[in-house]
Amino acid sequence: MQDKPLRQSRIQKKNREAILTAALREFSARGFAGTTIDQIADAAGLSKPNVLYYFQSKDAIHESLLRELLDLWLDPLRELRAEGDPQDQILAYAKRKLELSRDYPQESRLFANEVLQGAERLAPILGGELRELVDEKSALIARWIADGRIAQVDPHHLLFSIWALTQHYADFEVQVRAVLGPEHDPYVEAGVFLDLLYRRLLRPQPRE
Structure with missing residues (x-):
């Protein structure tokens, strides 16, 4: 039971990094206005609700x-x-x-x-x-x-x-x-x- 929080923490870190990496590619290629949460989610290999679990909005990802x-x-x-x-x-x-x-x-x-x-x-x-x-x-x-x-x-x-x-x-x-x-x-x-x-x-x- 003690391993579960650590495993979740590693998964959360991995997903957050995947979102930021994907967002970087999208924002640098398309600009802020031309990038959507759906595009970031697709590029990260995650669902849109999953992306919004880590970041409340596109603005929050961009600011980070x-x-x-x-x-x-x-x-x-x-x-x-x-x-x-x-x-x-x-x-x-x-x-x-x-x-x-x-x-x-x-x-x-x-x-x-x-x-x-x-x-x-x-x-x-x-x-x-x-x-x-x-x-x-x-x-x-x-x-x-x-x-x-x-x-x-x-x-x-x-x-x-x-x-x-x-x-x-x-x-x-x-x-x-x-x-x-x-x-x-x-x-x-x-x-x-x-x-x-x-x-x-x-x-x-x-x-x-």
Whole structure:
């Protein structure tokens, strides 16, 4: 009798993950408006009532996915620390963001679709938690600049550029691979290029 709750808990976890995985595929391909609970249920191999047992609505599934995605996306930025070499830390951040685009392309496209549609469901987070974290890390980058440890750049736009240059490879992966051809690995080549680009950009100028 003691095993039954544990077995149910494992089944519940498995079903919840199946729903979120299916919803991610559907939302990233069709957008929020074009996706239905029935489509998510079919993709997850579950009945519609079963899906609604775990999530009350399509909105609840979507919100859960977005929150998990933002946690994933923000973790590398949280790792920027005052200790250590500033240039190495920023380069490591850009590398990690590129790895996230490589490993989680559907999540990136889901986020991009939400932003392109006005980000109504993300607005409280974008203007709250995200803004606070970006302001905090921009202030840290500004201190590195003031100390002459990296070149004079706008901290906010430095972060924006990293987002744009790394997430592009997930959001426009079909285009990138079509242009480069099958003999190229876009993520390996992008990693080399971005490392060179940001090393040159961030290298401090000698003080006169």
